[in-house]
Amino acid sequence: MLKRLAAGEPSEKGNVRFDVMQHTMRANHFTIVEGWQGQGALDAHAAAPHTKQYRDTYSRWLAVRSDEAAYTRPWNSGIAVPGP
Numbered sequence: 001m002l003k004r005l006a007a008g009e010p011s012e013k014g015n016v017r018f019d020v021m022q023h024t025m026r027a028n029h030f031t032i033v034e035g036w037q038g039q040g041a042l043d044a045h046a047a048a049p050h051t052k053q054y055r056d057t058y059s060r061w062l063a064v065r066s067d068e069a070a071y072t073r074p075w076n077s078g079i080a081v082p083g084p
Contacts (some may be wrong), residue, residue, distance in 0.1 A: 012048070014041025042070075 017035030036042040
């Protein structure tokens, strides 16, 4: 499921980064890092049917609640962000 989600995200308008990382010692632990061009792109992503389907499905598998945090930074901060 995460592979399908990761395959579709980079083509989504406003997406600048989408990484899925699996914990090396705990194979059932994952971290997803997303980068969006702005709040509008993030809001559109959150409202997209595939995002809602993913969240509805994975919420049934969780042993604990997922932890989401939003961070912002200026895009001209000198940090390279891979493009599409």
